Amino acid sequence: MTTTLAQSTDTAMPASTDAVGGTRRRAASGKSIGRRLRGLVPPAIVFGVIIGAWYFVSNVVLAPRLRYMLPEPHEIIRIGFMDSHNLSELMQALAVTTKVTFAGLGIAIVLGVGSGMLMTQAKWLEASLFPWAIILQTVPILALIPMISFWFGYGISSRILVCVLIAFFPIVSNTVFGLQSADRGMHELFSLHGANRFTRLWKLQLPAALPAIFAGFKVSAGLAVIGAIVGDLYFKQGVPGIGTLLSVYTSRLEGERLFAAILLSSLLGVAVFLLFGWLGNRAVGRWYNANRG
């Protein structure tokens, strides 16, 4: 069997067409850097307008004794972040909330992907379990808070539980959807070659599901931050989290520190979202994004 069928001339054509496509793609992405920079201009203008309006409200609209409701931006930075005592209090709280977020998200990922894989193993499992996942999703999380404190007290574990509950659903539903997205023809090919359940899951369904699973992680990551802050607000035993500080500062009318805390919690949300976006891109971007054109 040494016959080589395609002569070099045969493959030369597809090869070169492909190379052309490659350079065109690269050229396009090179151009888009400049375009992307220019794309930053409009949001920057909006940012400037908002800051201007902010100063206007703080200085002109609000009487000095009401200024705590919307302190000037530089005051927020000076009091919230430049003061070392305040800063360390904020940072410690941020660390706690971050830990709660990741612990909750981690548990939700394990449970969500695990039960998603379980549900796709048999129609009856999906039929009997998935509705409950939906019901869990529709129960307002705040309605469960008293019960959680009843069962788990007011400490860290209750905060983590809130995160898990809120982050669970998008992961399960995306896992189930993703695992079922594998091409029917591929399934048949696996069947023809006697692939067992495990092989099918590992080599076909799971890789095919990764884009959806990571999309679920991204959504859940944002939700987990919300869950952690809600948890902080209600379960105040132990080390305070960012949410705890939010309510403390509000009750003391410490506007500067309140806004500093709000800013940090938003940054946490953005960071977690970006992290999971990046992870997803690392995991499947090479084949998935390109496939979608």
Added chain:
Amino acid sequence: MTTTTATATATASATAAVRFDGVSKQFKDGTVALTGADLTVRAGEFVAVVGPSGCGKSTLLRIASGLESVTDGAVQVDARNVGYVFQDATLLPWRSVRANVELLAELDGIPKAERKRRTAEAIELVGLTGFEKHLPHELSGGMKMRTSLARSLTLQPDVFLFDEPFGALDEITRERLNGELLKLFQARTFAGLFITHSVAEAVFLSTRVVVMSGRPGRIVADIAVPFDYPRDHDLRYTEAFGAVCGEVSHYLRSVS
């Protein structure tokens, strides 16, 4: 591997690689796709099947591969390994060309060293050397088909089933792949069952062309193709070639 579906009839002659005996197929929804189809493909034969759209050609192949069962009749596939190439290349988008070609050998549990060797050989045979690391989305339609073909070649099939593998390709790529497939057919002795919509493709490739009637499908004509292998591209433009095509077309028109 010997797949025997439903009531197995007496063993076919030793040289029959694929044998359909009065095969009928009715789907659950009541659609009758095939009625009493008889067809034998002997070892070393390359049989092309043409027929109107929806007449049950794919069903015939799916039955041979074991993906569908028969309602009546029997199918016998006498082969250690069966290769399948379908219209859609069905590649795993996250696997490189090499890893895709390796897939079936992997599923069949062929030892790693042997698998690697066969993969490299198959990639070379279909002319994809240099593209091993490419992902499917970086390939042209023809190259995807080559990858799919190479994937089956790693199994060293003695029966090869093709369901309009080149149907989605442009004329030039299709003709080039036809030529390459013929070389493969000669280099490796397998029995081929090839479904196509193109009369010229059917005649160019095969030792026999079988014409099926509209649904429910039956075999209405079985035309021997008298040309020797190796066949040159220029064969397509000879008078004799045109005559055989004309005969196939004639039957095809009479059933459509």
